[in-house]
Amino acid sequence: MIYLDNAATTFPKPEEVYARVSEVMRFHGANPGRSGHSMALEAGRIIYNSREVVAKFFNIKNPMQVVFTSNATEALNIGIKGVLEQGDHAITSSMEHNSVLRPLKALEKKGIIELTIVDCNKSGEISVSDIERAIKDNTKLIVTTHASNVTGTIFPIEEIAKLSKSRGILYMVDAAQTAGVYSIDVEKSGIDMLAFAGHKSLLGPQGTGGIYIREGLHLDTLKEGGTGSKSESLYQPEMMPDRFESGTPNTPGIAGLAAGIEFINSYGIDKIRTHEEELTKYFIDSLSEIEGVKIYGPRDISKRAPVVSINIGDEDSSEVGYIMDEAFGIGIRPGLHCAPLAHKTIGTFEQGTVRFSFGLFTKKEELDRAIEGIKEIVKSI
Template sequence: MNEQKTLIYMDNAATSWPKPPGVVEAIERNVRENAANPGRGSHEMAVKASRVLFDARKRLARLFAIGNPNDIAFALNTTHALNLAIQGYLKPGDHVIATSLEHNSVRRPIEAMKRRFGIHATFIDADEWGRLNVKDVEDAITPSTKLIAASHSSNLLGSIAPIAELGELAKRRGVKLLVDAAQSAGVLPIDVETMGIDLLAFPGHKGLLGPQGTGGLYIHPELDLEPLMHGGTGSKSEAPEQPMIRPDRYEAGTQNTPGIAGLSEGVQFVLREKTKAIHDKERDLTFQLMEGLLAIEGVRILGPEVGVERTAIVSFVAEGMDPSEMAFLLDRQFGIAVRAGFHCTPLGHETAGTYETGAVRASPGYFTEKSDIVSLVDAVKEITNTMRKRN
């Protein structure tokens, strides 16, 4: 058994770690210096807090090619943003199209609206490698279809959806496109205009390298969503209804200013390093990991083959071994953090053929080293060899 003195973190698809130094410093500085409520006062500290939020919006707008930063509403996470989009846009009798690769953060709000409001839903099957046929999506469109919802990248398979093609289809057929960018924001290029994205839900704590409890939703300027929450906004306080002005309409209550300060620094890091450079580095690490795992007898990797573009997600199963046991041994014996189970995407596991077992998911990040990949591959090999001898 190899002795690991430091943690090797391979769970970046859940939350990225470590964070750039500026992220932690920005959070601490905000708590110490700008701890007032943004948008709730005219005193100096409140104004500084408001500036933190606006600077973050501007950086996000630059990253996603969004014309007006105020079209970005901050949220607690991608799940919060997706619920705002789905519940805020769909009405009774509407039809929504999603895919078999969706996270429960898309599936469950849709299922809840089916039960409560009678909306209709169609889930389009991708193949076992995560490839989606846009023609299948088009064939599913009906006169009552209002929304197409798609993950930019599968959180199980790492496959990348043809978002620009879906955007063109949505525009041509008069429906809206919601993109779940949980695994792509900060890693893949996103341009909401050229890709035809009407609603973009993104996390702050993954590829954008910010803290947990942050995220947001881009809302096309021509769209009006029913707010998910109603309450204080600091504007139009005399009115009984939620104001129409953005972003206040979608941001009831006090915002997570320290977290957003950290998110802003994470986005600045991504802008400085460039999305392409980040993706290229993560892709090289991913292919290194895939090649190493494929050389181990009895290991099967889910998703696209080596050499096919994907995000830094490598899910695998080892013949005759429970994924949870593999993850436990990697953690306890080798100090390597991965995630096992169903990854909140039972539809994805049905697609991949692993619904009965789940899988181990290893997800390198920008700060992962090649030596970390070697350590993971060696550990999996040692565990599988030991298990084979035992059996």
């Protein structure tokens, strides 16, 4: 299969990731922090070393402010539900993934918070001025994506963070689509909380992710349980990251995530970004020459992540996705992409879109095959 669904999960992974996961499972498969024997101690060292790798990657001063989760969705839930309290107001955008929207809407439905969803334009771009106009006296949190998983549109997170700080409001960034391709410096950007997925462009295994929580920021817990620390107490420990890491962690997956980040550091994040931007530009330029193909999102490659959503005439996106898979052996993602408001924003809620997304290991020849497939579908209709 030609795999062009990297916005969902990158594939393949670097060989170093496979090797590291296998090694940890085979030789260090004990519970970290739960026992005093050598295997458990080594597992604990693996977790801590991985935490340091993540911290350095995002310029997080204290590695203990990195909390490992099972995915970005869990990380976003920890941040959103941990910060917002009765009577608070939150602001988000119409381009968000359901991982942001559903926790916020759940809190709104329970009458806990007020919520404002700021509309973006047809290209998925947001106006910082519109965010500012939405601020109220009780606004506590602004949470946005870094880049849309539908259009690839990149948000001006540093500008939003500056606005948030000037008004004493917390800012949380969903970096699921950008971490590993775009440099993210939490100190420079002024981000209070950062949610990231391990299995996407960080090149780690599925079932990994995390959240950075700024030092000094206190959040309520999403879950409680065994942490291997303060076991004499019936209450959840206050110390970080134990406060948010109840239960046995995914040690092999976390080690694989660290291996993915180390591969990125070795290969060069700038090289990765350049490669993916070149592929995106080539794909968009090629599709622009095909009559009947509609491309969504900004045309300026510097303003979009390597995600390209299209439609072919009025054809159902799921049907096009099925043909691409069955007839051409190309794996893509049709539909609403767990982002219904984003599709309403760009006018594709009924039809959905056919999403192509590229990764480090995507080749130009694979895009040529996809372009030929699109041309064949256009001819057939």
